[in-house]
Amino acid sequence: MTVLELARPSVSTVADRGLFNRLWRHRSGRAGLLLGVLLLVFAVLGTFWTPHPPDLPNYANALKPPSLTHLFGTDATGRDMFSRVMDGAQRSVGAALLVLGAVFFIGLCVGILAALAGGVTDVLLMRLVDITMTLPPLVLGFVVLGLLGPGLFNLLIAIIIGEWAYYARLARSLSLDAHARPHVIAARMAGVPGWQIIWGHILPGVALQLGIYATLQLGIMISIISGFSFLGLGVQPPAAEWGALLSESRLFFPIAPWLLIAPAFAIFLSILSANLLGNALRDVASPREAR
Numbered sequence: 001m002t003v004l005e006l007a008r009p010s011v012s013t014v015a016d017r018g019l020f021n022r023l024w025r026h027r028s029g030r031a032g033l034l035l036g037v038l039l040l041v042f043a044v045l046g047t048f049w050t051p052h053p054p055d056l057p058n059y060a061n062a063l064k065p066p067s068l069t070h071l072f073g074t075d076a077t078g079r080d081m082f083s084r085v086m087d088g089a090q091r092s093v094g095a096a097l098l099v100l101g102a103v104f105f106i107g108l109c110v111g112i113l114a115a116l117a118g119g120v121t122d123v124l125l126m127r128l129v130d131i132t133m134t135l136p137p138l139v140l141g142f143v144v145l146g147l148l149g150p151g152l153f154n155l156l157i158a159i160i161i162g163e164w165a166y167y168a169r170l171a172r173s174l175s176l177d178a179h180a181r182p183h184v185i186a187a188r189m190a191g192v193p194g195w196q197i198i199w200g201h202i203l204p205g206v207a208l209q210l211g212i213y214a215t216l217q218l219g220i221m222i223s224i225i226s227g228f229s230f231l232g233l234g235v236q237p238p239a240a241e242w243g244a245l246l247s248e249s250r251l252f253f254p255i256a257p258w259l260l261i262a263p264a265f266a267i268f269l270s271i272l273s274a275n276l277l278g279n280a281l282r283d284v285a286s287p288r289e290a291r
Contacts, residue, residue: 019284019285022284023280023281023284026280026283026284028276028277028279028280028283029276029277029280029281029283029284030280031276032273032274032275032276032277032278032279032280033277035269035272035273035276036273036274036277039089039093039266039269039270039273040093042086042089043086043089043090043092043093043094044090045086046085046086046087046088046089046090047087047090050080050082050083050084050086050087051080051082051083051086052070052079052080052082052083053079053080053083054079054080054083054084054086054087054088054240055079055084055087055238055239055240056079057077057078057079058074058077058078058079059077059078060078061074061078062074062075062076062077062078063075063076063252063255063256064078065256065258066258070082072085072258072259072261072262073256073258073259075248075249075252075256075259076248076252076256081245081258081259081262082262084240084245085240085242085245085262085263085266087240088235088239088240088241088242088244088245088263088266089242089266091152091225091235091239091240091241092222092225092226092241092242092243092266092267092270093222093270095152095155095156095225096218096221096222096225096270097218098156099156099159099160099163099221099225100214100217100218100221102156102160102164103159103160103163103164103166103167103214104167104210104211104214106160106164106167106168107164107165107166107167107168107169107170107171107210108167108171108203108206108207108210110125110129110164110168110171110172111167111168111169111170111171111172111173111174111175111206111210112171112172112175112198112202112203112206113125114126114168114172114175115171115172115173115175115176115179116175116179116198116202122172125168126169126172128165129165129168129169132161132162132164132165133165133166133169135162136162137159137162137163137224138162138224140158140161140162141155141158141159141161141162141224141228142158142233143158144157144158144161144162145158145228145233150232150233150234150236151234151235151236152229152234152235152236152239152241155225155228155229155233155234155235159221159224159225167210167213167214170209170210170213171206171210174205174206174209174210175202175206178201178202178205178206179202183201184197184201184202187201208285209285211281212278212281212282212285213278215274215277215278215281216274216275216278216279216282217274217278218270218274218278219270219271219272219273219274219275220271222242222267222270222271222274223267223271225241225243226241226242226243226246226267227243228243229241229242229243229244229247230243230244230246230247231247232247242263242266242267243263243267245259245262245263246260246263246264246267249263
């Protein structure tokens with residue numbers, strides 16, 4: 001095998017065209033993909049259309065049980081719960097995807113820069129990561145929300161500040177490992193430009209592994225956003241969000257237990273989908289599977 005042949009990127013990178021096929025053949029991966037697509041369609045559809053106005057009270061229909069007209073019943077002000085769950089999906093799932101996208105991008109850039117630059121740059125960036133990781137993300141989230149006040153936008157900022165450092169440290173570790181792999185060393189020996197080595201040999205593999213971690217974290221992120229909203233620190237009434245819906249419904253559980261079913265089931269399905277998809281990605285992207 002020549003140096004140029006060895007310098008080609010490994011098949012386990014993001015560019016591997018068989019990755020999606022292997023993921024689809026994976027039983028858990030197929031279930032996670034289908035369930036995830038359904039949830040995304042549900043969230044996107046809820047942004048533009050709901051069976052009933054999600055925020056418009058109708059006190060004459062207060063606390064109605066599930067029926068063909070109101071699939072999950074109505075809340076204390078007569079609002080349709082199915083419509084509110086649809087409307088809240090964009091804030092639960094959409095906000096989680098937005099946060100993960102932000103921390104993924106920040107962590108990937110910081111981690112690769114620290115690993116490849118080395119020296120003072122690496123030391124300064126890693127000390128910033130260490131300082132950020134001193135406080136647990138939830139504690140840091142409460143601190144940021146205490147300074148900025150409650151609200152969805154402030155909540156997203158708080159979570160990004162608390163989570164990016166973990167992605168940066170993982171990306172740095174993966175970058176250092178990729179930098180020492182045979183095909184990367186061979187590419188340097190073959191005279192491949194540095195930017196091309198980063199773009200074609202290091203970035204795809206690091207992004208894939210970091211993406212798998214982010215996928216596994218999607219369910220946790222939805223839980224965190226719902227948890228803060230449940231405590232009244234995230235989405236504010238009358239806007240709908242799954243955690244906020246649980247908080248509003250808990251007071252009426254003895255007389256209207258159906259109010260808790262829809263948001264709780266939506267959170268459960270989203271976490272299940274993320275875990276199935278993340279575990280399947282981890283399996284099919286492993287070197288043993290790639291071979």
